[in-house]
Amino acid sequence: xxxxxxxxxxxxxxxxxxxxxxxxxxxxxxxxxxxxxxxxxxxxxxxxxxxxxxxxxxxxxxxxxxxxxxxxxxxxxxxxxxxxxxxxxxxxxxxxxxxxxxxxxxxxxxxxxxxxxxxxxxxxxxxxxxxxxxxxxxxxxxxxxxxxxxxxxxxxxxxxxxxxxx
Numbered sequence: 001x002x003x004x005x006x007x008x009x010x011x012x013x014x015x016x017x018x019x020x021x022x023x024x025x026x027x028x029x030x031x032x033x034x035x036x037x038x039x040x041x042x043x044x045x046x047x048x049x050x051x052x053x054x055x056x057x058x059x060x061x062x063x064x065x066x067x068x069x070x071x072x073x074x075x076x077x078x079x080x081x082x083x084x085x086x087x088x089x090x091x092x093x094x095x096x097x098x099x100x101x102x103x104x105x106x107x108x109x110x111x112x113x114x115x116x117x118x119x120x121x122x123x124x125x126x127x128x129x130x131x132x133x134x135x136x137x138x139x140x141x142x143x144x145x146x147x148x149x150x151x152x153x154x155x156x157x158x159x160x161x162x163x164x165x166x
Contacts (some may be wrong), residue, residue: 110146
């Protein structure tokens, strides 16, 4: 069998475009999931939500802040979204089923993100708040954030990538 007909697995270290695919997967997941999520939350609860996100870092005085606090809150929202998209991408490198079954894995991921944010991040934030966890919250995060991240990773960073040997 000639080497030209064999296919090999290509890692990110051997293929510089694999790194670009990873960044694209994370960026698209962050932008789509983060944008849809914040839009729906702001439409439901009001456009003051970014102030509360900023208050998680700054404290309660951020709630009455101006445009700078609102922008900080939006920036923090997308930063956190990027962290979660990166977590999903990195997990998909070790657990290929995350890209093979994006529907169920994305929904599950969104639920876990919501639980972690409500049970760990929010109580430790500058607000020191606790909120009840409702089915609507879990379903919203699963559909509006988990699915876009999972499908972004599936679309742009499939694993394993195969390439024909030359």
